[in-house]
Structures are given as C-alpha cells and as structure tokens.
Amino acid sequence: MRLTISRPDDWHLHLRDGPMLSGVLAHTTARFARAIVMPNLAPPVTTTAAAVAYRGRILACLPDGSDFEPLMTLYLTDSTSAEDIAEASASGKVFAVKLYPAGATTHSDQGVTSLEKCFPALEAMQRLRMPLLVHGESTDPVVDIFDREKRFIEETLVPLLQRFDELKLVLEHITTADAVDFVRDARAGVAATITPQHILLNRNALFAGGLRPHHFCLPVLKAERHREAVLEAAVSGEPEFFLGTDSAPHSRGRKESDCGCAGVYSAHAGIELYAEAFEEAGHLDRLENFASHFVPDFYGLPRNSGTLTLTRSPWTPPASYKMPDGEELVPFRSGESINWRLEGA
Ligand code: DOR
Ligand code: ZN
Secondary structure: OEEEEEOOOEEEEOOOOHHHHHHHHHHHHOOOOEEEEOOOOOOOOOOHHHHHHHHHHHHHOOOOOOOOEEEEEEEOOOOOOHHHHHHHHHHOOEEEEEEOEOOOOOOOOOOEOOHHHHHHHHHHHHHHOOOEEEOOOOOOOOOOHHHHHHHHHHHHHHHHHHHOOOOOEEEOOOOOHHHHHHHHHOOOOEEEEEOHHHHHOOHHHHOOOOOOHHHOOOOOOOOHHHHHHHHHHHOOOOOOEEEOOOEOOOOHHHHOOOOOOOOOOOHHHOOHHHHHHHHHOOOHHHHHHHHHHHHHHHHOOOOOOOEEEEEEEEEOOOOOEEOOOOOEEOOOOOOOOEEEEEOOO
16 A cells, blocks of 8 residues: 655654764655754754754755755743844744743753743744744643643643733644643644654553663653544644654663653654554544645645655664764664555665
C-alpha cells in the first residue's frame, strides 16, 4: 500500500547546534518542507540577531539539494520587550515566540518567572499576530508531575487568554484529555501540537521491563485514557490539532545517566510514526490535513507544493545513530519495527 500526501511541515522541532545539528538535520529535511525550530539552546535564542545567526548555521548544514526552510522562534524571558517583538516580526525570519516557564524543562532556567513581566511583549505579539508557543506545565514543585499540564491550563492559560483575547496561541505537545478539551473549547486562534510518542505510548512505556530513559520526555507520558483522548483529537479532523514532533535529540550518555535529560528523538521517522498511529485508529485519510494543511492556515503561510510518499512496508530503526563528534543518538523505536517507510529512504 502507498500513501501520497502534500509535503508536510514539523511545527515543533529541536535541532540543537554544532555536531548534533549536522547529525540530525537530514532526517527532518527528507520529510518536512519547513519546521518551527525551538530556541532552547544554551544560551537561549533571545534576540532576532541570535535567531538569524542560528538560521544561518542550519542553512549551512543543509544536505545538498534540499529546499528546507527553518522557521525561527524567540525564547521569551522576563525582559523580552515590545521592541524585541517588533524587530522579530519585521525580520521575516522569526515566526513565533516560545514560552518556557522557568525550570519546566531542558534549558528553561532563563525562561519566564512571572508572566506579568511579559505583558508588553505579549501585547505586541497580539498586535502583530505573532503566535505564542507554550510549554504548558506548572512548575510548582508540589504539583504531581502527571497533573502539571492540567494545573497550568487552569492557573495560567485560562487567565492569559482572558487578558489577551486575540493572541494566537499554540499549546505545545499536549498530553492530557484536559488539554484536548481546553483547546477544543477555546476561541479561534488557539491550537495544539501533538507528538508521535504521546499518541503511541502511555506511561507504562516508561517502566516496561525496567526504567526506559529513551521514553522520558516532558510533558511526561500519561495514562492510557489520556493517550486515547490525544489520539482521538489528532485523528478528529479538527484543524486546531496539528503535527509537531517535538523531536528532541540528546546523546545516549545524557539520557542514560543518574539524572537523564527529557526528550524523545523521532525525526528519523517523523511522519512514518504518525502514519502508523492514524492507520491503527482507522483514519489514515486524515493524516494529510493534520500534517500538511492545518498549520500553514493557522500561521498564515502558504501551503507547500510537492508531495511525499509512504509505503506500508515495515523497517527497523538502528540501535543508534552516530553523530559527527562520535556521540550516539538512540532513536524512538530503535531495534523495533515501524509499519510505514518513506519512499526513497
Ligand atoms: O522532552 C522534552 N525535551 N521536552 C521539552 O520541553 C524540551 C525538550 C528538549 O529540548 O530536550
Ligand atoms: Zn519541545
């Protein structure tokens, strides 16, 4: 069986920098025409100048013949100003701003400690139609890790959307039935990205036969009823739910450690994994809208020309990929089969 769809985009991607960037980029460019590139480098991408320079490093690493376009983002801090937003918007290179609550995840220590400090920046974003991309988890250490998304929605997102009633907002990598309900019921201009791991796995996968660090990401995998709700949203055909892999490479050493990093690497199968989930749910016909059509409409960008073809022919990702500096990267489903294959790969 073959499936041909318009070329998709990845609306949430970590590419890193240096050797890791050159080691992972070809996986994305073989599949996606564009990607929203996350700004949580060390140090974070907090200015337009830094975003434009990072974009240049990505373009310099592109495999020959690829026509991939990186869509850059700014990392919101307590001191991001309205002028910073205006400059980003005018650059034509920066397409969104990412909110990491300070301490929520990888390289979020310079993230936002108090949203009130960001109100001038948020007002500018609302005016300039620049989307706010949100890592939606409470950082209150007493909140149970499985409840952090729900608490963030109640305590932060609801008041934020009341105050900024025209701000475009994407709740990134949703993991719970609560987030699905919230986005579904929200006004126009509120959307969500969905990762492959959150529709293919539930939290049992973190402990299957022992501790499984390569299944650890943030927000953490949730209970089966939440996986089902997020999968149902992904395949629903509703345009406010769209593809964002959150592919987040970390070296094997940084994952398999006494304090392992959060992140699942999925760019090597960044469309194939969704095809598998959509087929299992009986809605393969809805993959194209989810992957290729809904978001350009949301971001106000043109749809891609060109197509991508998948064949239903199982393959097995390697135990690891070697990065140029010799580090190993363990991909999602390493050593296990994936039902769909990229034609020509
Ligand atoms: O699992 C994650 N990894 N979640 C995030 O929010 C950040 C990401 C990363 O940068 O590694
Ligand atoms: Zn991410």
